[in-house]
Amino acid sequence: MSDLLNVSSNPHVRDKNSTSSIMLDVIIALLPTTIFGIYNFGYRAFIVIMLTIISCVLSEFLYQKCMKTDITIKDFSAVVTGLLLALNLPYDIPYWMAIIGGIFAIIIVKQLFGGIGQNFMNPALAARCFLLLSFGTNMTVFTYDSITGATPLKVIRDTGSFDLYKMFIGTTAGTIGETSAIAILIGGIYLLAKRVIDIRIPFAYLAVFSLFILFFGNEKFDIYYLALQLCGGGIMLGAFFMATDYVTSPITSRGRWIFGALLGILTGIFRVFGPNAEGVSFAIIFCNLLVPLIEKITIPKPFGYVSKKKEAKNE
Amino acid sequence: MSVLTFKGGVHPYSGKEYTKNKAIDEYFPENGLFVIPLSQHIGSPATPIVKVGDRVLVNQKIGEASGFISANVHSSVSGIVKAIDNRKVANGNKVPCIIIENDGLYEKTNSMDNENYLEFSKEEKLELIKEAGIVGMGGAGFPTHVKLSPPKPENIDYIIVNGAECEPYLTSDYRRMLENPEIIVEGLKIVLSLFDNAKGIIAVEDNKLDAIVRLRKCVSKENNIEVKTLFTKYPQGGERSLIYATTKRCLDSSKLPADIGCIVHNIDTIYAIYNAVVKNLPLTTRVVTITGDAVRYPGNYIVPVGADIKQFIDDTGEFKDKAEKIISGGPMMGMALHDLNIPVTKGTSAILMFKKDEVSACKPSNCINCGRCVNACPSRIIPSRLAKAADKNNEDEFLKLNGLECIECGSCSYICPAKRQLTQSIKTMKKNILSNKRK
Ligand code: SF4
Ligand code: SF4
Numbered sequence: 001m002s003d004l005l006n007v008s009s010n011p012h013v014r015d016k017n018s019t020s021s022i023m024l025d026v027i028i029a030l031l032p033t034t035i036f037g038i039y040n041f042g043y044r045a046f047i048v049i050m051l052t053i054i055s056c057v058l059s060e061f062l063y064q065k066c067m068k069t070d071i072t073i074k075d076f077s078a079v080v081t082g083l084l085l086a087l088n089l090p091y092d093i094p095y096w097m098a099i100i101g102g103i104f105a106i107i108i109v110k111q112l113f114g115g116i117g118q119n120f121m122n123p124a125l126a127a128r129c130f131l132l133l134s135f136g137t138n139m140t141v142f143t144y145d146s147i148t149g150a151t152p153l154k155v156i157r158d159t160g161s162f163d164l165y166k167m168f169i170g171t172t173a174g175t176i177g178e179t180s181a182i183a184i185l186i187g188g189i190y191l192l193a194k195r196v197i198d199i200r201i202p203f204a205y206l207a208v209f210s211l212f213i214l215f216f217g218n219e220k221f222d223i224y225y226l227a228l229q230l231c232g233g234g235i236m237l238g239a240f241f242m243a244t245d246y247v248t249s250p251i252t253s254r255g256r257w258i259f260g261a262l263l264g265i266l267t268g269i270f271r272v273f274g275p276n277a278e279g280v281s282f283a284i285i286f287c288n289l290l291v292p293l294i295e296k297i298t299i300p301k302p303f304g305y306v307s308k309k310k311e312a313k314n315e
Numbered sequence: 316m317s318v319l320t321f322k323g324g325v326h327p328y329s330g331k332e333y334t335k336n337k338a339i340d341e342y343f344p345e346n347g348l349f350v351i352p353l354s355q356h357i358g359s360p361a362t363p364i365v366k367v368g369d370r371v372l373v374n375q376k377i378g379e380a381s382g383f384i385s386a387n388v389h390s391s392v393s394g395i396v397k398a399i400d401n402r403k404v405a406n407g408n409k410v411p412c413i414i415i416e417n418d419g420l421y422e423k424t425n426s427m428d429n430e431n432y433l434e435f436s437k438e439e440k441l442e443l444i445k446e447a448g449i450v451g452m453g454g455a456g457f458p459t460h461v462k463l464s465p466p467k468p469e470n471i472d473y474i475i476v477n478g479a480e481c482e483p484y485l486t487s488d489y490r491r492m493l494e495n496p497e498i499i500v501e502g503l504k505i506v507l508s509l510f511d512n513a514k515g516i517i518a519v520e521d522n523k524l525d526a527i528v529r530l531r532k533c534v535s536k537e538n539n540i541e542v543k544t545l546f547t548k549y550p551q552g553g554e555r556s557l558i559y560a561t562t563k564r565c566l567d568s569s570k571l572p573a574d575i576g577c578i579v580h581n582i583d584t585i586y587a588i589y590n591a592v593v594k595n596l597p598l599t600t601r602v603v604t605i606t607g608d609a610v611r612y613p614g615n616y617i618v619p620v621g622a623d624i625k626q627f628i629d630d631t632g633e634f635k636d637k638a639e640k641i642i643s644g645g646p647m648m649g650m651a652l653h654d655l656n657i658p659v660t661k662g663t664s665a666i667l668m669f670k671k672d673e674v675s676a677c678k679p680s681n682c683i684n685c686g687r688c689v690n691a692c693p694s695r696i697i698p699s700r701l702a703k704a705a706d707k708n709n710e711d712e713f714l715k716l717n718g719l720e721c722i723e724c725g726s727c728s729y730i731c732p733a734k735r736q737l738t739q740s741i742k743t744m745k746k747n748i749l750s751n752k753r754k
Binding site for chain 2: 005006007008009010011012013014015017018019021022047072075077114115117118198246247249251252253256299300301302303304305
């Protein structure tokens with residue numbers, strides 16, 4: 001029987017969490033936002049969500065089939081990408097465009113760079129920006145209650161105010177998943193409680209953004225205005241779900257603080273001084289590109305290092 | 316009372332309930348061959364001082380330490396020396412061993428208790444410890460008398476007894492603390508008497524509160540021994556984590572504990588020191604936990620060094636089911652055995668038998684950069700990056716990321732959701748770099 005024993009290096013036990021269980025947690029956390037989006041925008045939102053998910057999963061499957069590599073759709077990461085992409089699209093986007101977005105996210109942004117863990121930009125956001133740049137109007141015109149109107153942020157920019165309660169609940173115009181601050185918060189708290197994400201990135205992001213708005217926003221030191229800014233646009237969704245994407249955020253803890261803070265500043269600049277009222281997606285994509293640099297300067301000191309330094313001083 | 320800890324670490328399933336309530340039993344097989352390795356310690360192997368055909372008794376010295384870092388080896392059995400030969404041990408290597416045919420009598424050499432041990436000088440006590448062949452019994456096997464002879468003994472501030480037993484499933488130290496707390500305290504007092512300025516600390520994780528209570532009762536009259544409660548977390552009993560938790564002193568790979576005024580001993584080592592100094596007995600047995608879901612009768616046993624593991628399993632725990640994996644030591648740092656015909660040694664803390672091998676059941680996938688390994692690493696390095704550098708054999712990158720600080724605790728591989736073999740990669744690279752350095 002001895003030849004039947006398994007041998008391997010230590011450790012011999014493994015934690016229950018796996019890539020797929022984590023992705024599943026993200027999907028669960030996105031459910032309130034998804035359901036609210038469908039409630040708010042109607043059946044068409046549902047179809048868009050389905051289309052992006054299917055196109056993401058199918059792209060991944062077919063690509064890996066063609067490349068004859070392991071099929072990884074079972075880890076649910078393509079589902080997460082598809083879902084996040086849909087939540088960042090207007091509900092009335094042409095269906096074919098949603099499908100193209102999904103294909104772009106998976107094939108160009110994720111798989112061409114080597115699959116899960118290798119991409120350096122958030123696939124969903126990169127796809128959104130790609131669609132924005134290629135088909136501007138379809139992506140920036142938002143209708144709500146069959147009235148073509150502006151998003152709350154645009155209105156705030158033009159008139160200086162909006163109904164905060166509506167924005168908090170989410171019954172406003174915008175992309176499918178960004179309107180409801182409360183739904184996003186519920187999901188964010190779930191992720192924090194399950195320790196899927198840690199607080200550093202969202203906290204640093206929102207705190208620095210708030211400071212920026214207080215000091216440089218159009219209405220300075222106005223808490224109501226700040227609350228409007230926090231509930232408007234993609235910042236909540238971005239802070240809890242997009243910026244915290246593992247692959248495209250720093251692995252070091254100090255790096256995560258810096259990353260979050262940078263996002264806060266950039267988003268603030270884009271929103272206050274930029275041509276559009278929005279800015280979250282571009283801020284995140286831009287900071288994604290800085291991640292290797294941030295990681296390089298934040299390599300932690302190993303345990304025991306401090307004592308060595310002190311010692312050198314004493315000697 | 317505050318609960319002490321360190322930063323990082325993981326919380327694996329403890330599995331201690333299998334054997335926690337099993338009192339330490341004795342296992343002395345009646346027949347069979349004993350294979351006693353001459354190298355159960357770090358350093359040069361002992362030189363055999365018996366010949367094939369000699370009859371040896373229990374506690375008789377059969378191997379003489381052969382250098383400064385080396386340890387004596389004694390017989391744990393009475394019988395005829397059958398051979399002196401290279402045999403396989405737990406790590407898969409062949410080392411010189413003395414093979415003795417057990418006559419089942421366990422006839423002992425004459426020895427007398429040292430009733431006046433309190434009057435012994437430091438040198439006499441150290442000599443007794445050295446003579447008894449005591450080595451660190453957590454697995455590494457560093458000769459204890461060397462550890463107890465630092466260059467400047469007056470600089471030692473703390474003697475820390477490691478009762479953390481943070482490895483899942485292991486209960487041998489717990490049972491010792493519960494059943495013989497007075498011996499642990501007495502053993503610690505002997506060690507303390509070797510150092511003029513040292514305080515004693517017995518550190519125990521807070522999942523063993525009853526042991527803490529008993530130890531506290533025993534130290535109530537001692538003014539320089541303290542029992543400290545540690546937070547239950549792996550690797551709380553790792554030397555660096557333990558020293559940090561109890562004294563807030565930091566240790567890295569460039570130093571030995573003695574350099575920062577600390578010496579750490581295992582529970583079983585302290586027990587052996589007591590036996591050596593008070594009872595004049597060498598180290599020939601140890602407590603082994605036999606447990607896991609493939610064992611019919613899990614338990615804790617005093618086992619003579621040299622006993623065959625296969626026979627030990629058959630005679631005590633028995634196979635309940637076919638085991639897919641058998642480990643010598645704990646599940647986090649122990650060694651997987653591929654052959655059971657190997658001897659129990661001074662460092663064998665447990666035999667774990669698992670029906671299913673969790674490791675082969677999961678397939679490594681791409682790193683998703685989640686940072687869990689970084690948060691878990693007690694050495695505060697970046698396991699994912701180190702493993703990548705190691706897989707590419709990129710030594711510069713590996714050193715730049717402080718790869719040599721890894722204590723091989725296994726926390727990173729344990730926690731990784733992508734099931735990557737981080738510890739294995741890092742360990743291998745470390746070994747290569749260190750052996751190249753030596754050349
Ligand atoms: S890198 Fe080394 S010290 Fe850090 S968790 Fe992994 S095995 Fe432990
Ligand atoms: S725990 Fe695993 S997946 Fe997460 S960063 Fe470390 S190596 Fe990568």
